[in-house]
Amino acid sequence: MRARLKDVAAKAGVAPNTASTILNRRPNSWASKETEQRVFDAAKELGYRPSRAALGLRMGSFKTIGLVIPDLHNPYYTAFADRFERKLRDHGYDLIVEHSRNNIEFEMHCLESILDRQIDAVTYFVSDFDRHIDFLKTAKKAGKAVVGMTGLSAAEDPFPFDSVEIDFSVGLIDAVEHLLALGHENFAFLCALAAGQEAGDRPQVFNEMLKERGIPEGNNVFIACTHKMANVYEVFKRFLLEAGDSRPTALIAMNDLSAIGAIRAAEDAGLRVPEDLSVIGVDNIPLGDYLHRKLTTIEQPIEAMAESAVRMLLKRLSDQEIDFQTMRFDSKLIIKETTAKVRT
Amino acid sequence: MRARLKDVAAKAGVAPNTASTILNRRPNSWASKETEQRVFDAAKELGYRPSRAALGLRMGSFKTIGLVIPDLHNPYYTAFADRFERKLRDHGYDLIVEHSRNNIEFEMHCLESILDRQIDAVTYFVSDFDRHIDFLKTAKKAGKAVVGMTGLSAAEDPFPFDSVEIDFSVGLIDAVEHLLALGHENFAFLCALAAGQEAGDRPQVFNEMLKERGIPEGNNVFIACTHKMANVYEVFKRFLLEAGDSRPTALIAMNDLSAIGAIRAAEDAGLRVPEDLSVIGVDNIPLGDYLHRKLTTIEQPIEAMAESAVRMLLKRLSDQEIDFQTMRFDSKLIIKETTAKVRT
DNA sequence: TTGTAGGCGTTATCAT
DNA sequence: ATGATAACGCCTACAA
Numbered sequence A, B: 001m002r003a004r005l006k007d008v009a010a011k012a013g014v015a016p017n018t019a020s021t022i023l024n025r026r027p028n029s030w031a032s033k034e035t036e037q038r039v040f041d042a043a044k045e046l047g048y049r050p051s052r053a054a055l056g057l058r059m060g061s062f063k064t065i066g067l068v069i070p071d072l073h074n075p076y077y078t079a080f081a082d083r084f085e086r087k088l089r090d091h092g093y094d095l096i097v098e099h100s101r102n103n104i105e106f107e108m109h110c111l112e113s114i115l116d117r118q119i120d121a122v123t124y125f126v127s128d129f130d131r132h133i134d135f136l137k138t139a140k141k142a143g144k145a146v147v148g149m150t151g152l153s154a155a156e157d158p159f160p161f162d163s164v165e166i167d168f169s170v171g172l173i174d175a176v177e178h179l180l181a182l183g184h185e186n187f188a189f190l191c192a193l194a195a196g197q198e199a200g201d202r203p204q205v206f207n208e209m210l211k212e213r214g215i216p217e218g219n220n221v222f223i224a225c226t227h228k229m230a231n232v233y234e235v236f237k238r239f240l241l242e243a244g245d246s247r248p249t250a251l252i253a254m255n256d257l258s259a260i261g262a263i264r265a266a267e268d269a270g271l272r273v274p275e276d277l278s279v280i281g282v283d284n285i286p287l288g289d290y291l292h293r294k295l296t297t298i299e300q301p302i303e304a305m306a307e308s309a310v311r312m313l314l315k316r317l318s319d320q321e322i323d324f325q326t327m328r329f330d331s332k333l334i335i336k337e338t339t340a341k342v343r344t
Numbered sequence C: 001t002t003g004t005a006g007g008c009g010t011t012a013t014c015a016t
Numbered sequence D: 001a002t003g004a005t006a007a008c009g010c011c012t013a014c015a016a
Helices: A005-012 A016-023 A033-046 A052-057 A075-088 A106-118 A129-140 A170-181 A203-213 A229-246 A258-267 A286-290 A302-318 B006-010 B016-023 B034-046 B051-058 B075-090 B103-117 B127-143 B168-181 B201-209 B228-245 B258-266 B286-290 B302-318
Strands: A063-069 A096-097 A121-126 A145-150 A162-167 A187-192 A220-225 A250-252 A278-283 A295-300 A326-329 A332-334 B062-067 B094-099 B121-126 B143-152 B162-167 B187-192 B218-223 B250-253 B276-285 B295-299 B324-331 B332-336
Touching: A005 A016, A005 A033, A016 A033, A016 A295, A033 B162, A052 B051, A063 A075, A063 A106, A075 A096, A075 A258, A075 A286, A075 A302, A075 B103, A075 B143, A096 A106, A106 A121, A106 A129, A121 A302, A145 A302, A145 B332, A162 A170, A162 A302, A162 B127, A170 A203, A170 A250, A170 A278, A170 A295, A170 A332, A187 A203, A187 A229, A203 A220, A203 B218, A220 A229, A220 B168, A229 A258, A229 B286, A250 A258, A258 A278, A258 A286, A258 B286, A278 A302, A286 B258, A286 B332, A302 A326, A326 B094, B006 B016, B006 B034, B006 B143, B016 B034, B062 B075, B075 B094, B075 B258, B075 B302, B094 B103, B103 B121, B103 B250, B121 B127, B121 B302, B127 B143, B143 B302, B162 B168, B168 B201, B168 B276, B168 B332, B187 B201, B187 B258, B201 B218, B218 B228, B258 B276, B258 B286, B302 B324
Parallel strands: A063 A096, A063 A121, A121 A145, A145 A162, A162 A326, A187 A220, A187 A250, A250 A278, A278 A295, B062 B094, B062 B121, B121 B143, B143 B162, B162 B324, B187 B218, B187 B250, B250 B276, B276 B295
Antiparallel strands: A295 A332, B295 B332
16 A cells, blocks of 8 residues: 555654645744654655645645647647646646547536546637536636637637637738739638537638638638548548539648648649649648648647646636636748649 | 535435435435435536545545556557547546656656556556566555556566557568568668667667568668657658668658658658658558558557557456456558659 | 444644 | 644445
């Protein structure tokens, strides 16, 4: 059996609480240096490590925060989780990661499960605010801190929690204008949706953006697929084959992974990238730089986003009463090798 | 504040222990159907969820098992984690994933941290047995189950714990013979090593394997790099440029991600894949099928491996006394598009 | 059928 | 400067 505090105390010849005080370097104990040393030695010798269960029970907190990501297989999210954990650890917190498998139903399960663990706070990627509102209320009632990572700052009321907001529009507009400058006039938008997730107003947003720049509505198409590579590939390849000569010359895929699948689909449909089809992804995953053609992409500043999330979390945990905050970040177009002038 | 058992009991007008008995569906309570219903209703109404902290403390177990993977960014490991978690959940266990960032030092920290959490068992990828032996002893003493995922079944004594063993040699031999059949005579082996990890006997193993097949030792080179894509790229590109015309015509990279980085390095060094350089990876990550050239690779049966690991874990948890077991799996060469006849 | 008491490992309060 | 005691939420005997 593992050594408990009691064992350490016994070995050092002091009472458990004394040992506790010393081990935690609490100031109110003016124990003699010599006693302290005895306790430290005993702890080390026994390989003592405090029980998180007991700690959690006693303190009402595990010094642990939860993160729910939609997809464990997407480097974008794992990169975020990684940064997030590092920063958290610097402040003495542990991280537990759950992944909702791109399934909104299951995401609820993840959130609940995190709440069960007497976790101090939850950070998650807000995919569907309406479906999460109940969870958010529960979390609030339980006194848990919540930080939401939110996308398109929709017309909705502001997210009633701390949030890190990524504004796609900047990068997206730059992407579109980059393509327009290259002479493109026919666009496709490929959007991987989570199970149970609706396209929402995305198609309209794209239409609008293009119309403002003189591209008629008929010149762009919105394609929905799932997050599975196989599905992305199939859907886009079929689309290309059916579209024939009236196919778009430029594709914006809403994440890099789908962009990769789409590129191969295009190649298998007889197109070259970027000569016949320009492709822009979103996320700027590291892998993008090592493909046959480096993937032009819209970058999100995950490092800064993770840091902000942690800062907000810590602030909230130390002071429940402050107002909710929102940090905004801009996305940014990174031009690499998958876009080219449209062929005439 | 969150509802406790006491609150539920009070609301239902019964004693806490009665509520406990009912909620846990223990048979010895012959509470009236009506009382039971009152308790269930009260629990639901209050949103009662038992405290994992208290449960863990009382029961000495969190019904949670830990998994330490070397790299959260490698789809191979996340795929394993995913399968592993599904199977575990089917049996009522939760999973906590830590990643050691390809750092053996840090891996120890992860393992310790998992032990701290009153976790029931640990599964991890054994990278360096000697450095883990102390941890293993501790875990055993603490009564934790351990399942190791082990690679090359080295000459060492058998792993003194339950283990899932993947035998690379089958796939590796097939890969080499595949390349020999294509006329290759000069080989490179690219091996990403974790921080603090030694190449060990890998170079000798490769040499041996080739010598047995009539390839002199001078015809193959062992290249070590880290797990960072940037490093893989740099190291391999420099190697190619320095090697010049005496460069190998075939590369076996010890994981798919490195293979991808190496391919781009080769392209940037003016080589075409597979015409000028054949490349074989290891892992068969899904992404490999969507590259410009589908990546020929050595597959590991992660689905079956995850299932075995779970089976062993459960068996061990229900009966400490059985002998240690080892499940063996073979790797398998999957020929796709990155190998070709050597140019003459 | 229900209530009472003890303990899991820890920290906090109060007394010595 | 140190030690005894209670409490965190839950489960499990055992007593009523």
